[in-house]
Amino acid sequence: MAALLHRLGAWAHRHRRIVLVAWLAVLAGIGALSATAGGSYEDDFSIPGSRAQQTLDTVSHEFAAASGASAQVVFVAPEGLEVAGQKPVIEQTLAAAAKAPQVAGMVDPFAAKMISPDGRTALANVNYAEKSAQLADGTLDALEDAFQPARDAGLRVELGGSAYANSSDDSGQGAEVLGLLIALAVLVITFGSLMAAGLPLLTALLGVGATVAGLAAASGALTLPTTAPAMALMLGLAVGIDYALFIVARHRSQLAAGMPVAESAARAIGTAGTAVVFAGLTVVIALAGLAVVRIPFLTAMGLSAAGSVVVAVLMAVTLIPALLGFAGERLRPKPGSRAARREAGRPSLGSRWVRLITRRPLVTVVTVVAALGVMAAPALGLRLALTDNGSAPVASTQRQAYDLTAAAFGPGFNGPLLVLADLRDGGDATALPGKLGAVDGVAAVSAPQLSADGRYALLRVIPETGPQDERTEQVVADLEAAGGPSVAVTGSTAIALDISDLVSASLVPFALIVVGLAVLLLLLAFRSIVVPLKAALGFLLSVGAALGAVVAVFQWGWFADLIGVSHTGPVITFMPVILMAVLFGLAMDYEVFLVSRMHEVYARSGDPRRAVTRGFGASARVVAAAALIMVAVFASFVPAGDATLKPIAFALAIGVLLDAFLVRMTLVPAVLALAGHRAWRLPRSLDRVLPNLDVEGARLAEPAKTRRAVPVEVVR
Incomplete structure (x- = not known):
């Protein structure tokens, strides 16, 4: 893979004008398509095959007036x-x-x-x-x-x-600009060059522009949720900046060592670009894995976000080397500059940190695991539900109506249930109000409404509790039990309960698939048993701690006012699976970029201690910058006022912060230092059958006669 990407980088560098024009043409074409064929986004919270959904379909057919908004x-x-x-x-x-x-x-x-x-x-x-x-x-x-x-x-x-239901507050729109400004500041500090800092931002913005326009065009033919463009924008910005950052950082490091521009651009794509492709693939697979939950709108959201990652990867391995060609010698650190001294291997904060945490690695491991375990404890009380108008901004008319209705009539009036009775077997519709009204937790029952052919009766049942209350789920079950097999409960509240149950039941299988995928991919990448097992454990700790933070803020109300949480209660149903899918990919990003440099040093020196300290020192600064940028981008979406996106963005910001700095940059080097040579060994039986992916591009360091030569272009 490294050799193939090396050749791709060299070609894109030589033909940079063609590459740039091609990308601009693609962007223009997608923009024109979205303007002419674009449609609208729609939240279709349906579960094909579920009883509540089948009942709602019958209601829509037999009682058309009751199926609309x-x-x-x-x-x-x-x-x-x-x-x-x-x-x-x-x-x-x-x-x-x-x-x-x-x-x-x-x-x-x-x-x-x-x-x-x-x-x-x-x-x-x-x-x-x-x-x-x-x-x-x-x-x-x-x-x-x-x-x-x-x-x-x-x-x-x-x-x-x-x-x-689809109304949203725009008060926080534009807050993501602050995230971009923070990202720019981090990039400037990281590179010490405004031009080098601008390249990742430029490609990320072009990438999300293409993705959002593409989704707008696709919405004319497909049903896409209203959160799809925001998710694609948030994730596309984050990974787009990060992937470009890794490549540009490797290019600058090689230029500081005296490598010609053309060869450096190609080698940066062959090394850092290989890690980018590998990391992007993990994110795409994890997001596509949301189809496991078997909820169409969640699958559409995952595929939309995966599309933004694919675009970010393609931009990174084609447009970045072309732009590096246009920049030429201007990206080379000047002799004596801070960037040049840093690239020359001067002691850094990262090298001092890794020596500190590996001095007593067992203490470090126990401390980090214990801290994350404590943070994850609140996650045991996680409750899931779909958002309703009770989660809308306090000043909005829908939130005011929601609160006034609950106060004057009871919370159940905000989530009425529809009960459909099949009368084809001789059922008595007149007896239903009495039966259903006797159910514990029911506040009121309407008179039955008969279908045109008299085969069905529809009743409106008001529970005593609100749509997000745990007791409402029991009311639904008791209503069906009281009515018998010919009675079914549906409506937005009943379907929301079904969706929450389905997602809750899918969390463990989805987590096992994601963790199993992580182990397999890292086993292939690093040909090690310790590395993938440690990475999987760290990922689970990060997810647990992030979920614990979400519960503390969004359910318990800790520091809720600081981030504009106007309503505490259950968390949006699909937040955990989105968190696991996205955080898995990002965690593997940092794992690959850190551990690949360590593995590279170990392959040359055979010294496990030196591999950890030197490899960490060479990559820590860039990984820390990438993580800070991710946190800034995700955190900038928290104040946006969208009750659906807010907890997802908050969970991702906290998850990335903990995973990057506590797991990847603290726990990982401590575990590898503790394992020593065993960290880089693979049983012979597996070594013979597993392919060598060469993620760190070690083969590119072989003599030229062992690989295809790449012409070196002189940049003037």
């Missing part, structure tokens, strides 16, 4: 007054709202007796035939405008419900 309209009278005194203006605004775009029906709160016990709050429903993602731009704005006369009359009016 609905908006809850909450009217609140001033203190000391009742909404009954404002009945004329409420009915007037409801009549105006009935004429708003796409409205299919209206439920009057006075006719439905949806008045709070104190008489101050009334709850109306506006029904749409379409789902929330299918509502046209301006539809909800027109609905809100219809209730302005009620506000003018002194009533407080807030709107929520499933129609606002």
Whole structure:
């Protein structure tokens, strides 16, 4: 692989103008396609084959009016007054709202007796035939405008419900610019050169631009979740900067040693570029592995993020060597400069750190494992659920409507359940309200609504508890038990519970697949037993500690105000599997870049202690810079106000921080120092059958006659 990439790097360097024009043409083509064929994103939280989903499909077919989105309209009278005194203006605004775009029906709160016990709050429903993602731009704005006369009359009016499920807060948009500025600062400090720092940022921005435009074009033909572009942007920026950073850092190191520019560019792709391809492959496989969970929207999200990684890798191994050719001698550290002295092997913070932690490696190992174990303890209380309007920003109308509804009528009114009864076997629909109403935890049951052919009855059941409450799941089970085999529960709350159960059941199998993949890939890369086992253990510790931090902040509320968490409770359902998939790939990035340099030194010297100290010293600065950039990029998405993305970005930022600095840069060298020669040995039976991937590009150091010669171009 190293020799192949060496030739690719040399070709891209020689034909840099062709490479640059080709990439610009690709970017222009994707941009044009997204502008002409692009569609919209839609959160399709469906689970094909599940009972709740099959029931919802039947409801959609038999009761079309009940399958679309609905908006809850909450009217609140001033203190000391009742909404009954404002009945004329409420009915007037409801009549105006009935004429708003796409409205299919209206439920009057006075006719439905949806008045709070104190008489101050009334709850109306506006029904749409379409789902929330299918509502046209301006539809909800027109609905809100219809209730302005009620506000003018002194009533407080807030709107929520499933129609606002795809609404998001834009207050934090642009915060990622801060992450990019931090990344630029880290790169400048790392390289001591503004040009060298600018290359990784340039290629990363071009890569995410191509990915996001490509997703926009694909959304015209595929159903992609609303979080797909944000995930691709976040991950694409992070890995795009990191992959370019590793290659440019190796190129600068070789230039400082006196290597010609053309040969250095090719060799950087053959060595660091090989590690980039290997690391990128692990991320892509892990993200594609989300298909194991068998939830379509999660698979689509994983593949979208994987696409951003593929683009980042292709940019790194083709566009980077071309740009290195354009930069030429300007990237070579000047004699006597800080960068040149550092590349010459002067003692650094990294070399001092590795000597400190390997002086007593067993103490280091025990301390790190214990610390991460304590941080992981809260993860035992992790609860999963899909987000609802209760997680929306406090100032948003949907959050205000959610809180007002819960306070006036009970939390269950924010998550009503739909109960479908099959009457084809002679069932009695009139007896159902009594049966279902007797179930513990049920607050109210509507009268049954019959389908056109009389074969089905649909009832609306209001639980006493909210959609994210653990007790609601038991209510769903008890309702089906009370109704018998002909009764099934569905609706957004029931499907969300099914999704959470499915993801929870998939966590262990997914973790085993990811860890097994890590062991296999590192076994092939380093031809060692100790290296992959240690890497897998470190990965599990990092994931556990990151999940523990998420529970402490998002469920327990520790430091929640500092990062803008306005609602504590269950964590977004698919956060753990996204965390495992992405963190696995990034952890393997750092593992490969650190351990490959150590292995390289061991192959030359045969001294395990020297391999750890010299290899770590040669790569620690770049890995630390890469990790800080990752943390800055992920952390910049935390204040964005999106309840779906916030915990994912927070978990990734904490996970990368712990994995890079506690696991890869502390635990890993300590374990390797403790293992000595055993760290680099492989049983002969495995050594004979496993292929040699040459991740660190050792074969490139062989005499020219043993490999294909690469023409060296003089750069003027």
